[in-house]
Amino acid sequence: MSEATFGLFDWVDAGDRPLHQLYDDRLAMIGRAEELGFVSYQMAEHHCTPLGMSPSPGPFLAAVARETTTMRFGPLVYLLPLYEPLRLVEEIAQLDQLSKGRFDLGVGRGVSPWELRHFGVDPEHNREIFNDVLGQILAGLRGDGSSFGSLGGAPLEIEPYQKPHPPVWYASNLVDSMRWAGEQGLNLATNGPAEPLADNVAVYRSAWRDHAGDKTRIGAHVEAPTVALIRQVVVADTDAEALELVRETAHPRWAHNFMKLWYAHDDPAYASRVGLAPALAGGSIVAGSPETVRRSIADALAVSGVDRINCCLAWGALDADQVERSMDLFAAEVMDVATGR
Numbered sequence: 001m002s003e004a005t006f007g008l009f010d011w012v013d014a015g016d017r018p019l020h021q022l023y024d025d026r027l028a029m030i031g032r033a034e035e036l037g038f039v040s041y042q043m044a045e046h047h048c049t050p051l052g053m054s055p056s057p058g059p060f061l062a063a064v065a066r067e068t069t070t071m072r073f074g075p076l077v078y079l080l081p082l083y084e085p086l087r088l089v090e091e092i093a094q095l096d097q098l099s100k101g102r103f104d105l106g107v108g109r110g111v112s113p114w115e116l117r118h119f120g121v122d123p124e125h126n127r128e129i130f131n132d133v134l135g136q137i138l139a140g141l142r143g144d145g146s147s148f149g150s151l152g153g154a155p156l157e158i159e160p161y162q163k164p165h166p167p168v169w170y171a172s173n174l175v176d177s178m179r180w181a182g183e184q185g186l187n188l189a190t191n192g193p194a195e196p197l198a199d200n201v202a203v204y205r206s207a208w209r210d211h212a213g214d215k216t217r218i219g220a221h222v223e224a225p226t227v228a229l230i231r232q233v234v235v236a237d238t239d240a241e242a243l244e245l246v247r248e249t250a251h252p253r254w255a256h257n258f259m260k261l262w263y264a265h266d267d268p269a270y271a272s273r274v275g276l277a278p279a280l281a282g283g284s285i286v287a288g289s290p291e292t293v294r295r296s297i298a299d300a301l302a303v304s305g306v307d308r309i310n311c312c313l314a315w316g317a318l319d320a321d322q323v324e325r326s327m328d329l330f331a332a333e334v335m336d337v338a339t340g341r
Contacts, residue, residue, distance in 0.1 A: 004301050004338035006330075007040030008033055009076065009189075009230050009310040012060070013257040014050035015317045022053060023060070025320040027067050029313070032324065034071040036331035041068075042076035042106060042169070042189070042228075042310060047115045049261040058091045065099040073099070076189055077108030077171055080137075081121045081129040086154055088133075089140035092166065093158045101161040104187070106169040107134055114261050138218060141165035167222050175200045182207030185219025191230040193282035194304035201227055201305040228308040229300055232279070232315055234287040235329040242287040242326075250316035251276050251285070257316075290333035298337045 012026060030041050041064060046052025054060045057075040064073045074095075078088065096103040109130040110116050113123035121129065140156060142164045160166055170181040171189040181188050182204040190197055208225050211217055219225075234250055236242035255274040262270055272278075279285040286296045297309055311330065314323045 004306070005039045005226075005308045006037070006335055006338065007042065007072075007228060007308055007310045008038055009228075009312045010041065010043045010314060011046065011051050011254075011257075011312070012043055012054040013254055013315060014053050015253060015319070017319070019053060023063075025323075026060075026314065027063055028320070029323055029327065030064055030071070030073075031067045033327060034068050036327065037335060038311075038331075039071060040104065040228075040308075040310070041071055041073040042104065045075055045077065045079050046112070047079075047082075048118050049112075049115070050257040051260070058095065061095055061103075062098060065095060065102070068099075068102070070102075072102045072104050074104035074166070074169065075106045076169060077106035079110040079115070080107055080133040081110060081116060081126045082119050083133060083137075085133050085136035085140060089137050089156065090158055092137065092141060093160045096160040096162055096166050097158070099161070101166075103160075103162070103166045104169055105166045106171065106189075108171055112261065114265050114267070138165060138168075164221060168218050173197060173200065175203055178204040179207045182225070183211045183214075183217065185211065185214075185217040185222055185225070187219070187222070187226040187228075189228045189230060189310060190306070191284060193284070194229065194300040197229070197304050205305070226308055227306040228310040229304055229306040230310045230312065231283070231297070231300070232285045232312045233293065233326065233330060234285075234313075234318070235290055235293050235326045235334065236287075237289060237329075239288040239292050242289065242292075245318065245322060246280075246285060246287045247276065249322070250318050252316065254316035290329050293330065294334045294337050297334055301338065 015022060043054065043057055044052060045057050047055045061073055092105060109126045116123045116126060141160050143156065143159060167187055169187045169189060172178055173190045173192045178188060178200050188204055234242045234245050236245060258274050259271060283296055283300055286293050313327050
């Protein structure tokens, strides 16, 4: 087995704590994760839903920049249809400078039509808006202020630490989107059962190789791709304890948070995404003793073709002590599976 790395993924979804305590606990978790060898922290952006209690990623990521010294971090993803390009360019450059080049730029269109509509964005046009905004922010990060429409010639006084711009991430499990990400030289985050994803990951890697000589692609400056597989994880001393935490504490609150906005609009389209039994069976949720979790992670790495596992360790109503215990067990007894020891 080739060596892999481990990162954190986080919705920053609502639990039982006051919001200020949720933020404090998350920052403490991130600092601890860096000490334990996790190499990255990536957070989702959601609006008007308890799934995303840090709806503006920038301020929280600024705190992450100062809480850490080696860990890479960033949004997974900025919902580009919701942003004014010039404003976002300045935020990205500032975060990259604050961290001395540890910022990763995750970009996406947004999967929830309800979130987009709350901002007056027609989800039917989110792809074309995404393409337009992405082009503008990349040009701005490269120093071309003339790209900003009515603000053409904007004097950009701030630039990113990383040149020509931070590495770009895209999140998808759809084969066409993964192929596009490979063609453009983007890093990729994905989820779902490992075996069905393997063919799509192979398509992505093939597209990356086929376009490796294209100096105009977005990630032309990135030497090698990173493909991360997202897993919701709970580790405890025994399988029974971990499964009880998932069934009684983590999953019910997370599923409520995930679906609340959809159900508020009588839209069950994503209900299948929160089923506990299929998630456990397919490996999207990994729960058990260190031995059980180690086997699941080893299988996911061997089958899927990814080179990073992004663990969501803090989710639902898990408290800070439960998250810390799970993370410590994972670091001590699971992470070395990446080197085949």
